[in-house]
Amino acid sequence: MKTIDGKMFRAMVETGANLLHNNHPEIDALNVFPVPDGDTGTNMSLTFTNGAAEVKKLESDNLGDVAKTLSKGLLMGARGNSGVILSQIFRGVAKSLKGKESADAVELAEAFASGAKVAYKAVMRPVEGTILTVIREASEAGSAYVKEDMEVEDWFSYFVKEANDALDRTPELLPVLKEVGVVDSGGAGLVVVLTGFMLALAGEEVVRVDVAAAQAAMKEAEEASKQKGYQVKYSFKIDEGKAKAFTIDGFTHELERTPATDVNVTQKDDVIFVSLATERPGHTLNVGQRFGELAHITIVNFNEPDYKEPEAKEEKTAPAKETAIISVAAGEGVKKMFLDLRCDYVVSGGQTMNPATEDIVKAVRKVNAKNVIILPNNSNIVMTAQQAATVLEDEINVIVIPSKTVPQGLAACMMYNTEAALDENVNEMTSALEDVQTGQVTFAIKDTTIDGLEIKANNYMALCNKKIVACVPDKIDALKKALEGLVDDDSEVITLICGEDVTEEEKEAAQAYIEENFEDCELEMNDGGQPVYSFIIGVE
Template structure:
């Protein structure tokens, strides 16, 4: 059946089916990750990002294609997880831009939207790498513009776009040597192709689809803020919502509602504004906002009632009077997994530890929620994982607070950076100090192989013990302590002063103690420190400074 136009209802079914198909094939996409270590989560990140986006449009079948695509893009933006999820969110922001203002669209409009998706994706990455999801969306956009010149049937357009995208995907091993060695295509590109094929399937067959729900959410852990008396809460209702509109004058809106409360945060992002304010008249705030556009995600909490409930708990624990928390100069957010590592970060002054890292990247919304919990002039985010840095930067763009991302890629880098903070120093000095300290930390880890493969010229079988220095597999063996010892030996040189080891939840503590004694004898000039990190998946995380 030919389709010369598609409307909002058809687009809704297309993206819902795409999300469902990606969720079904999520583990297949994960398996395409080059490294055999247990953090191959491209499929998981893309699926959770898009499932969150699709949940945002649930029940919008009757809306225009412009309205649905805008809401979908917003959901992807807030739900983005990992680098692949952030790039995917930018692709659909571009697609929404191309569909903006239309009730239904023709093939040339669809082609333009795909092209916009590529433009937005490339802008999101500082140093684009070809042979990745970026290459696939560019191939899709370029082919769509060429095909749409003669093809008016959108089904045929999408079919040919999928063919062109798949042809380019099959060429990715020639663009990236690591893909060729592992004999796989790019995982992110495959995820995007699955989405496109899901969209084509729904349009071609007339599927009516229902979205699934996000099943996994990282847990944000934070210190409990000190509270005062009910009488000290001047504005009692914490009011949060989004405004979806066009050409909103954010500054004018802020001035209008500023007199109605305090603790106000109003952030504008193109055609969507996020609002947070403490007010005694939330109805009036909402009334003013409703003049600007459609209100969504409205949440009003009675803080006086919450305070009374919290005080009941606090009073049972201690009869002492707790005073209201004042704004401090610095606040800290860090991402980590492992009870021991989380405790270390808290001891170093981290306000919010987001549970996440390998295999479980927090979303942009998770990071933004942590930012909103902290009452500080300047907030530092330490992602401690290269796959979380983009989501952290995206969260920074969505807040008015002074937030700085220190691009730590490992737990040891994050811990070392925190130890160098001077709470009395100016923010620029601390940023420079933390970045310098991070750069001087060499990180290694010991984990296990999740599949058979070959890496760095080494044959690897599923279950093998792997030693990694930074991102390179340097050791393959069967004994975690022997592999760990070999990795450390490769890292230590005449300039090394400190060796730090964090052992995981699957390692025997007594055996670790014996191992540390052996290391101290072997390296008498080294200060050897060992901590029970209780981290999953990684037997050891080490650093040499």
């Protein structure tokens, strides 16, 4: 065909969304670091599914309208850095297609080139070897290849081939990818979406693999009204080389630590069947994938958010306060720590389950303030918070202080002074980020080597400011290694936040070790109840 219209673009969007959904576990598994946060595929799938859902509701078949609606849906549904960048790519595409009833190959090439430019501008420090490289190199090659009157299928086939080639080159641009032996996960997600577009152009249909199961599961969800998060079901055949290491009890315990509830694991011959509830579907899939190739994957979201709360009108009648603080955190204890430090609202989220742009937008409107300070407390949420600020720029003054860890966010909150001016508070809170070092203890999800350090699955890793410094069988030993890398002669305060998996005996052992070995430091211990990380350490 010489052109595509809005109807064809609808089909491309739906096919791309379905293909990404069907393949997101494989993208999650491309996570470089062996920490339980391999959620790039999940984030991108949820982002693009939200955009596709908005397109499905649109009545117009005008190409420009479809592209604009997709862009808005992606913008509000964006989760994690990969989701935000994906939304920015299609924001550029929509800008280029604005007002067009149809587009030929030349106009499509211009649209994706626009997408690459907008995405690069959205990132403060673009890193090559990522999704940005993939869209840039593919669009540059596509622009050089396109000709007047070219068949759209011809151009798109070439465009996707170049995207694949660019993806294959990402390990040459990012050494850590090469060391671990994977391609960039965000770039892989983009290639899957573009491949779905190409399949739609060829008249092929891709059906979500879990449609029938999802319908049955949704009925279960209606009956289980208290259930939250996601229901995950999958099966796999145990790889021959992993059979000796696999036990039902050990595997079940590992799933429960992700954390997950209602875990049901059954075995028939060498095939394992899994059913569970979790707020972190990406990691539960990673656990299974270590023992075999996953099949029959079903993920059902029990948290269909209602963004039109009945309380909204009532809240808006109250006078707006001058300034409010919003934090993002997981774990009831961690949330309480923020609320005790003058934080007005805490958005649930963190590792493995990043909030969407709309979740943060909703929270900003809920606090009803003229100025809102947001503390993302996670490097994968900063861009989402900034995107929320952009959405609200004509409505509310939103300032994002780019805290990348919970200790940074807590340190920033402590600097807030109700008597000080907004600019002064923002400066003091931002400066506080540099005064705290962060350590973390979590478990490894796979065997690998990072920076020459051998990592064994299920062992505990000590992280100092995102760098893995040790991997040992015991979490207290890992805590000791992290502290050794963080505390120096200038350190004054150690904040230790204990996760939901830490026992009373382990808390006592941690306290005794710190008080004995770092007697010049003041210790503040808290029960954070956070998942994923056994210990979060702040050193000031």
